[in-house]
Amino acid sequence: MLIGIDLDDTLADTMPSFLLFCNERRNTVYTKAGLERLDYADLMGCAIEQAFLGFQEFCMSSYAKTIKPYSGAVEAIERLRDQHQIIIITARSAGALAKLTQDWVKNYFADLPLNVHFVNNYSQGIFRARKSEFCIKLGVDLMIDDSLEHAIDCSQAGIDVVLFDQPWNRFGAPEGISRVQSWDEIGKVVSSKN
Numbered sequence: 608m609l610i611g612i613d614l615d616d617t618l619a620d621t622m623p624s625f626l627l628f629c630n631e632r633r634n635t636v637y638t639k640a641g642l643e644r645l646d647y648a649d650l651m652g653c654a655i656e657q658a659f660l661g662f663q664e665f666c667m668s669s670y671a672k673t674i675k676p677y678s679g680a681v682e683a684i685e686r687l688r689d690q691h692q693i694i695i696i697t698a699r700s701a702g703a704l705a706k707l708t709q710d711w712v713k714n715y716f717a718d719l720p721l722n723v724h725f726v727n728n729y730s731q732g733i734f735r736a737r738k739s740e741f742c743i744k745l746g747v748d749l750m751i752d753d754s755l756e757h758a759i760d761c762s763q764a765g766i767d768v769v770l771f772d773q774p775w776n777r778f779g780a781p782e783g784i785s786r787v788q789s790w791d792e793i794g795k796v797v798s799s800k801n
């Protein structure tokens with residue numbers, strides 16, 4: 608299978624660092640456990656156009672230097688690569704963040720060359736492309752993501768989806784989408800689909 612993996616909050620434990628960035632800027636007290644939906648505009652207290660520029664600023668800041676892969680992700684991907692082709696598909700914008708993102712992946716997945724594809728769907732706040740369109744173009748069989756929006760989009764397009772459990776995706780996930788709690792579990796769920 609060709610497996611697409613989302614970056615932020617699926618492969619990378621981004622949210623704690625991002626919330627620190629938001630809370631210190633705005634004097635707010637958001638916690639990861641308290642997020643019932645993923646709304647960057649709300650977290651950053653601005654319009655969606657500014658929120659995605661703010662996310663870029665976060666990615667380029669010292670706050671983002673603390674982002675690590677989820678526990679077990681490196682080992683799970685090592686095992687999956689014996690039988691599958693793995694790519695990263697992120698909604699991040701390629702322009703300002705391409706090198707920084709690729710360097711992060713190279714740093715933590717040094718022995719596993721993983722191509723990173725940038726969907727650019729939030730560039731300048733405009734929804735330019737869906738992850739499903741990207742997945743179809745690339746021939747992705749299975750997408751692993753934490754975003755309910757992307758999971759529903761891909762599932763409706765006929766792509767198999769594994770939803771990486773997060774507080775913001777627990778409400779409204781349609782049936783037929785497998786939910787996993789950890790990277791160990793992802794390995795098992797993907798193996799069961801062979």
Ligand SMILES: [Mg+2]
Pocket residue numbers: 613614615616617752753754
């Ligand atoms: Mg994500």
